[in-house]
Amino acid sequence: MEKQVEVPPGLIHFAMLDDVLNMARANSLWPMTFGLACCAIEMMATGASRFDMARFGCEVFRPSPRQSDLMIVCGTISKKMAPAVMTLYDQMPEPKWVLAMGNCAISGGPFKFPGQYGIVEGVDQLFPVDVYVPGCPPRPEALIEGILKLEEKLRGKRCFPTVEAQ
Amino acid sequence: MSDTVVWSSIYVLAFLVGGLTIGVASMVLAWLLAPKRTRMVYQKTLRSIECGVAPIGPARIRFGVVYYLYALIFVAFSVDVLFLFPVALVYNEKSGWLDFAEVLLFVGILALVIVYAWKKGIFSWKSKLKSPQA
Numbered sequence: 612m613e614k615q616v617e618v619p620p621g622l623i624h625f626a627m628l629d630d631v632l633n634m635a636r637a638n639s640l641w642p643m644t645f646g647l648a649c650c651a652i653e654m655m656a657t658g659a660s661r662f663d664m665a666r667f668g669c670e671v672f673r674p675s676p677r678q679s680d681l682m683i684v685c686g687t688i689s690k691k692m693a694p695a696v697m698t699l700y701d702q703m704p705e706p707k708w709v710l711a712m713g714n715c716a717i718s719g720g721p722f723k724f725p726g727q728y729g730i731v732e733g734v735d736q737l738f739p740v741d742v743y744v745p746g747c748p749p750r751p752e753a754l755i756e757g758i759l760k761l762e763e764k765l766r767g768k769r770c771f772p773t774v775e776a777q
Numbered sequence: 778m779s780d781t782v783v784w785s786s787i788y789v790l791a792f793l794v795g796g797l798t799i800g801v802a803s804m805v806l807a808w809l810l811a812p813k814r815t816r817m818v819y820q821k822t823l824r825s826i827e828c829g830v831a832p833i834g835p836a837r838i839r840f841g842v843v844y845y846l847y848a849l850i851f852v853a854f855s856v857d858v859l860f861l862f863p864v865a866l867v868y869n870e871k872s873g874w875l876d877f878a879e880v881l882l883f884v885g886i887l888a889l890v891i892v893y894a895w896k897k898g899i900f901s902w903k904s905k906l907k908s909p910q911a
Contacts, residue, residue: 619812619813619814619815619816620812620813621809621810621811621812621813622808622809622810622813623809623810624810628810675827676827676829677827694819694829694831695828695829695830696829697818697819697821698819698821698824698829698830699827699829700816700818700819701815701817701818701819701820701821701822701824702821702822702824702827702829703815704812704815705812705814705815705816706812707815707816737818738816738818739816
């Protein structure tokens, strides 16, 4: 997988230092404590002891967008909630990544039908998304896989083995 | 000046310069390496509230002082009790009617403070504020 990091550059940057920084970023993502709907329950389960996101270094859920670098959009984005979500995205400092979790965050999911007026049909209508995790809701394993995909995107390679479907 | 004093001064100076260098260098490094901007979609990066929702009204509002006055009276009396502890400590040693009268006078004057606060209406739970936030 090609490494693609869209971080607005600083005044100076070094290729080697960027590699080191991206390795650090990939292994210590700080997600934002932020749930929109039922997918958030799966996100909490992912953070809790059975699935334990901490094994992949991204268990430090931050209560403020200014401290976090990963926004897990987990749930339906109603049109009323969209300004709040966009504000939170704006308030996250660079580098920042967005993970769309669940069908609602990807495309509107089951709430998308001709003539609907209440929801935003996918978070990518609001701001760029890095990883999509399908499911309704996705299992915690799927979210972890999404985070590993993000790591792959950051570093250009993957440290953890891929699990084949049986 | 003796040798020791000179060398000690040099050490202090070296540590001062070293400390300043490390402090300033970390700031300069961060300024050079940090991304200069953040991607915005809603132009709300500088909003001070970090929950995403627009703040309702200004932060400089007037609070009701009802509980504050009550708490102030409590603090005043707890300090007064501190004055009574030494009295209780020595009272059993040797005391006469005069000592009793002195303590009674002290507590009596304190009691007048309660009466004063009572008269001021501190113990009735009524907001003295006429603003919408009350």
